[in-house]
């Protein structure tokens with residue numbers, strides 16, 4: 001039985017008769033092929049990525065597994081439509097906290113249509129993309145009281161985030177106290193989620209090492225998606241050493257990936273370095 005994902009923090013949504021992704025509850029996330037060639041571009045990217053001999057397996061694990069395309073009834077009732085079949089990155093998680101971070105100071109690919117360029121550059125300038133090399137696209141954090149409720153700022157609120165808001169959200173994301181204008185995020189879970197041998201920073205450093213040399217693809221408007229569950233992070237934070245929070249660090253949204261043509265993707269790499277610095281600051285100065 002296909003249904004809209006329960007936990008989606010950004011992008012097009014299958015609600016109110018809109019076109020958006022569906023999940024089958026058995027581990028597959030179906031993303032409808034978007035128009036304007038974006039869907040076809042995303043299929044071409046996944047096909048190329050998973051068949052390219054130069055992409056190492058430990059890098060492939062940052063991407064959702066790709067299972068081809070499947071024609072399914074679209075969520076907007078427009079009829080049958082091809083969907084990308086991807087691993088559901090939230091599979092097996094009951095109450096995930098997640099944040100979608102769109103990477104790159106510029107989100108528009110070279111030679112894109114003028115109206116698309118105008119739309120993107122306005123968003124890049126008005127958000128933190130130009131200033132920081134990344135922006136928050138969406139976030140939800142499990143209620144620290146341990147219930148299944150979530151703190152999920154509206155899309156409009158997230159769009160207004162400035163640098164200090166981003167800093168606060170990245171701290172709140174790993175805090176055990178509830179978001180409040182009167183209380184600073186306590187960052188109690190920072191070492192468990194951002195730190196450690198398989199925490200976010202360690203994983204982002206592996207990704208960075210690849211981006212320092214890969215010249216196959218340029219990732220415009222793609223996101224880093226961070227996912228973890230508070231219970232596992234709290235357990236990891238309570239251990240002396242070594243217990244993993246199980247945080248997942250993934251890349252999503254490849255509708256605007258271009259061939260690298262032998263040039264490194266300094267736009268994505270710069271954003272990644274900036275994100276790493278932001279997270280290191282949370283870890284070093286909680």
Ligand SMILES: Nc1ncnc2c1ncn2[C@@H]1O[C@H](COP(=O)(O)OP(=O)(O)OP(=O)(O)O)[C@@H](O)[C@H]1O
Nearest residue numbers: 008009010011012029064086087088089100252253
């Ligand atoms: N494979 C996946 N498994 C689980 N959730 C996913 C997966 N891919 C994406 N998502 C969820 O869907 C959101 C949007 O994904 P994506 O950016 O691919 O969609 P989009 O409609 O192309 O977005 P945009 O409008 O920003 O271009 C992500 O923030 C995440 O919450």
Ligand SMILES: O=P(O)(O)O[C@@H]1[C@H](O)[C@H](O)[C@@H](OP(=O)(O)O)[C@H](OP(=O)(O)O)[C@H]1O
Nearest residue numbers: 010011012034038123137155159221255256
């Ligand atoms: O992040 P926001 O502010 O929610 O805005 C969306 C985001 O910029 C997407 O990247 C974009 O899709 P593309 O990157 O594929 O253009 C989408 O455009 P769309 O609604 O015109 O598809 C926007 O609505």
